[in-house]
Every structure is written in C-alpha cells, then in structure tokens.
Amino acid sequence: MTDASAPTSVLASLPSSWQDWITDNLARGCSALDMANSMARSGQYTMDVARAALDEAVRQRGTGSDAGASIFTPAQVMPFIDTTRNRIVVDQREVEVLFVLKNPQVILLGNVLASEECDAIVAHCGTRYTRSTVTGADDGSSVVHEGRTSDMAFIERGEAEIAERIERRLAALAHWPAECGEPFQLQKYASTQEYRPHYDWLDPDTSGHRSHLARGGQRLATFILYLTDVEQGGGTIFPGLGLEVYPKKGSALWFLNTDSNHQPDRQTLHGGAPVVKGTKIIANKWLRQERYG
Secondary structure, eight states: OOOSSSOSOHHHHSOHHHHHHHHHHHHTTOOHHHHHHHHHHTTSSOHHHHHHHHHHHHHHHTOOSOTTSOSSOSSOOOOOOOOSSSEEEETTEEEEEEEEEETTEEEEEESSSOHHHHHHHHHHHTTOOEEOOEEOTTTOOEEOOTTBOOEEEEEOTTSOHHHHHHHHHHHHHHTSOGGGBOOEEEEEEOBTOOEEEEOSSOOTTSHHHHHHHTTTOOEEEEEEEEOSOOSEEOOEEETTTTEEEOOOTTOEEEEESBOTTSOBOGGGOEEEOOEEESOEEEEEEEEESSOOO
16 A cells, blocks of 8 residues: 555555546546545555545635645435334334344344335336346446346336335435436346346446436445245355345345445445245335435
C-alpha cells in the first residue's frame, strides 16, 4: 500500500499513468466516488489515499465548491435491518429475524409476506414471463446468458396495489426510501434452471454498468422474496461463505452488496442453485444509492 502521510501532495506522488487516468476520467464526467473505489480495488492504494488524490485533482480543475473541503462525505449512509431484536413489527406484521451473518451482512427474515400476498404477486405476473437476461458489461444492454436460465417478469412502480404495499413494508424494514428501489423483478425457476454465482453490484469499471449507475447509483442492498416453497433444490448459495439458504414461502433474504463506503464487496458472490423438483418463484428488490430512474 502507498503511504498516505509521506508526501505533501498525494496527487503528485502518484505515477503519471494514474495521474493521467484521474485527469481523463474527471474530464469525461465520471463519478469521483466510483473512481476512488476503482483505485482502492486495484490494491495499490487505500481508500483514504484515493480520495485525497481525487480531492486535489478536483480542486486543481477549479470545480470544487470549497478549496479546503473534501468532495466526499465523511461517512456514507447505508440501508440497514434492525437486528437488535428477534422480531420486528412493521406494517402490522411481526417479522422474524432468523439468521444473521455479520461480515458480509446476510440476514434471513421470516414472515415478511403472508401466503396470500405471495399468491397475489405470482398471479399478477401470470404468463408474462420472458427469458431472463443480464446487463451487458460493454454497452449495458440486456443479453441472454447461459449462466442464467430462469424466466423473468417485472412489476413497475404504481402498477399493482399489492406490490406498492409490499414495497412500503420493505422500505420500512430497510430504513430506505421506496423511491430509491428498483421495480420488483420476479424470477421463475423450473426443474434444472439456475443462476450461476454472480454479483448484484454494478461494476463502475465497465462502460455498460456505468450507464445503469447513472440511473440511481450503486446497488447497496438486495432483498430476495421467496414467493413459493420448493420441494427440492433451488437454494440461494454464497459459495465463498459456504452458505446456502433454502426457499420458504413468505420469507426474505437480505444482504448488503457494498461496504460502508459504497465500495462493491466481493464477498457477496451468490447464485441460485438448480431446482431439482418443483418451481421456485422469487422477487428481487435492489436498493440504490439515490432515487432510481
């Protein structure tokens, strides 16, 4: 790691290649936070060094509002689940805290949805499913990927009262504004279908993901709502953690995708194991840094 305290000018201490990279990306209008995250992920610099260098670069460009102030907030606000109690009362429901992993944060919640609510969401989408896609890293387009063999459907905001009610409940659970969430994305898995391990966070180092980051910032957290029971298979797996969570109708899995600096957390690699028998239907809700859309 580079020593942040040695030189007076952190920016001047960087190799010319990094200085040019900073200059070019600021000129293109890239997010300073995303750039700091990229520098930290390179393993060559700490987050403090990256932020100090970018602060200097922005001031030299004359785009800072205060020559002595940092362009970064000292602490980033994060959504959170209150795990100080075993039960959380929200929207007249008693949600159960069933499992907590602290690092990375993974929480299993029971009784988030009533069985009737699960059925209503499933019925609303009916036969509108299409082959699932992923976000292309090069251009941000939706592309079919061999690692994701499920079918998907969306429920847009304002489309269904049942979805609006559940969205408000999740916002209260996560202490995060509903308008900062993406629309519900339903996934239906028949026998043998799966989603191989992947990350939910958007990679600021790929041009395709940058276009999605511009629509609300990073995906800070994920809710997976289990809308059906599954007879065999279909668990949500975290291969790096040795963890597998099996679907139970009405429960929800929550995990943070980033650290407290909104930097993507590579410990959150996860996937949907193949369904062996039955049908798995889930609803994904991704929470963004800012208002989505």
